Amino acid sequence: MTKTFTPARPIWCAGCGDFGVQQALENAMKNLGIEPHETVVVAGIGCSGSLQNNVRCYGYHALHGRVLPTVTGAKLANTDLTVIGVGGDGDGYAIGGGHLMHTLKRNPSVTYIVMNNGTYGLTKGQASPTSPNGYGENIEEDLDPILLGMSIPGSTFLARGYTGQPAQLLELTTAALEHAENGRGFAFLEVLSPCVTYNDTYREWRTDVYDVEQDPDYDASDKVAAFTRLMALRDQGRLPIGLLYRGERPALEEAALNHDFPPLALQDIDPSKLMDKYQQALESFMR
């Protein structure tokens, strides 16, 4: 067997929530039998954005905030691949925030895991879009990207996990990967992943989380009811976790690609293969 890079040892602080996210991802991949060489992990910039170095598969370290356009391009270019985006709350909701709504609306079959720690870990604790009003110097309200996702008609999979509940996190990660693997579209999983160094929320989050899966009245397929419930929980200062919304809509790659052809990356591009079609294009300029 050819030797390639040896996955790095995580560089996270002891106790960082991101360990749990990596573990859930690796186990979910193993359980689903996803081949490492057919997987690309695209990571953002931040403490969370070092995860791709630690797992054995194709890894790409994107620009700060640009995970989502990158995974969209990679998936469209090779639908045979399992494409997974990972990053932080700053990466995904601040500098890359604009891409989130467009990716929800496009619905490409990729998984996106945000390690939400309510702070900028790597740059040493500045407020992030999910930091509560009063965190450090922060005077802005915090953003709930799941609620944002619920307002976008294209959304098909919205979930939130918590590294303090690893069994459920594994289930949610598996469900997210399956959603994308089955071509059902964009699986967005936000994980509450505490930063022990700059925003140690283990204690609050343990009591704040509200597991909708324990609530028999919560219906993740009823958007209006789910949205109402999530808003109410938010007003009560609770953090809903579990599979929060699931919908059906054709995936981007289904609608965008010409399925008479193999994936773009695997096409034989020797011009002779399509010469008649190129000739047709050439003739369109000769009329």
Place this chain on the structure above:
Amino acid sequence: MSAENTQPDLEDLNVIVSGQGGDGSLTVVNLLASVLRQNGMSVYTERDVLSRIKGGITAATLRAFSGERFTIGNHIDLLVAFDIDAVPKNRRQLNKNSIVLYDNSGGSLPDGILGDEIRAFGAPLSRQAVKTFRRDIYKNSISFGLIGRILGLPDDTMRVSFESRFKRMGPQIMKYNLDALTVGLGLADELGFVAGKGLYRIQEIERKPHMLITGNEAMAFGFSVAGGRFYAGYPITPSTDVMDWLIKWSPKFGGVVRQAEDELSAINMAIGSALTGTRTMVATCGPGLSLMQEGIGQLGMGEIPLVIVDAQRGGPSTGMPTKPEQSDLNLLVFGGHGDFPRIVLAPGNPEDCFYLTVDACNLSQRYQCPVFIASDQALSQNTATIDPLDLERVVIDQGKRLDADDVSKLDTYKRYLFTEDGVSPYTIPGTPDGMSLVTGNEHDEFGLVSTDPVNRVRMVDKRQMKMKTMLPELPRAGRFGDLESKIGIIGIGMTFGVILEALDTLADRGIDAQYFQPRTLWPMLDETIEFINGCDVVYVVDLNAEGQLAGLFVREGADASRIRKLLHYDGTPIRSDAVVEFVVNDQTQALGAEEVA
């Protein structure tokens, strides 16, 4: 038209059709172009548009030529004005032989606008259109009857071309347009433009097969034939036609086009695609290219192949969105932070656009770096006739790409392996045991983050090495004119056709010069610097205020004392007379100085 007219052969005709945006000037020009092409002439068309759909004076210009020209001529033979305001606006392009046809529905042309020499004729184009067809837009077809008669097109030729043009729009529309043509011919009779007595004798030249194509279309087509399968873009004039063409055609070749939410997304989608080994391109212009800069550095550091088209327009900022300029050259060559290799190619006509885009695709994968194509609004959007492209010339070279078999024979696979030529073999995701880390962080050979100073220097040097090893493969300059002459002219993009015409005029005026068309701008090739330093004087036609093109030459070793910069940045397309005048003035002064000495 008076009978004493001697009716010269039609060899070089320049017609400008101008009016309010939405008047349909382009339709008239396209129709005229197709008639003249049927007659075997080559055509070149230019649009002067505002960046709004309706309102403001816009124009479409046509040149028909019995040889080959890639520029509009220095003066206009016929100005068709749907709006009286279009007359003063285009006044400076007219001379005493010009004819003006204007719509007098709103009144006659005020005295003194044109002077006595220029012949002007008014016709109630709009009034007739509304009266007869209840639709103002039929003034286009009405005007065509007059234009045809003025030029000397047989009535039958006009009818036949109308039929072929309007056929696909249904019998009703075709009938209205033919009727409108008849109304136009009636107006022509009233003004004395009778059949068979036009300005020119329109001789039938043998019609060779040819293409009518813009630079943008040629780049999109070249990208496709080169196996380009993923395009991401965000609409921005004057690059959008690249996306438009690909939206129509790419799916037929198995490709895909995505309109992104902004240029940050576009270039990163493109990066995602490029990582899979798919040939990928983006097209934009100044503002979009500015937004893409971080991504471009990522391509450099991650060693990711991408083709980037820049259809330059008037800058900075939003500038003049529809006007040609070449003021992004510094951004193309030096943009982005940090040191990294890149290639900048510079085509001069649609044919060049096609083949250089093919080269760009190959070079981007061979050297795993960004490859820019420096176009400009005029090259990108003007239409030219060219000989049919030779698709057999397209050869694909994906560089050092390893498949599963290649990888299995290796002991160790390293994405950023140190090599003598600086180019590391690459795998694409899906290849067993070819797993790699691609990153914008400085990294070791495996792609793992490293700040080790020894590794850092080796990695920077490895990437820079590619700039040396690629040199023999980069596209060479085009050379034209008197190759022995010590008077050189240099220009890129839209100035190609302008300078070629200037060479002819200069030769007629006793100045034999040569034109050196650099087709690789970066890395600077020795041939360019040797050319400049081998001339007594080199005129650099630089479409910006700072002399960015000349600046690159001097930086790379050209002798500044030999260079004369012709700076043009008023937003108009430069014409050959400006080049001729600049050269003649300078040569005359030089002669004068010699005589004094």
